Amino acid sequence: MFISILSGAFVFASDLIRAFRGDCEIGFVKLSSYSGTRSTGSIQTVMGLEKDLSGRHVIVVEDIVDTGRTLHYFIAQLQQQSPASICTVTFLRKPQAARFSVQVDHVGFDIDDQFVVGYGLDYEGLGRNLPGVYQLPEQ
């Protein structure tokens, strides 16, 4: 069972599941901690998952791990549902920004601690459709 964290991971998740050879399902959760280019420090579950995950092998698909707060929060929520296993995958990770200890099993690319857009990642709603990943100019 793939679980994609919306909104940013939807592009990566769609490429990832099409490269996966095997039977799988995909579900989506929407968590929000960012406003503009800053993390607000608190996470809201805007849309939850309706599937029962007990006994399921779960692969969590994240767009970018920054402080690690989102993944840390979500893994704690998942564990309450007793899945058979939890694997975490992220397209990008900012190692210099890490503040929460979180298990990330597969990382696409480690990047510097800079705000990026494209390939699903937005700046105030825009830029998700850019096929590449771009750093915003300093503000």
Ligand code: 5GP
């Ligand atoms: P964390 O909870 O790890 O601090 O932040 C993770 C979430 O913050 C990501 O899922 C993403 O929505 C957002 N985020 C963190 N860094 C960036 C970035 O450089 N660009 C964009 N567009 N979103 C980011």
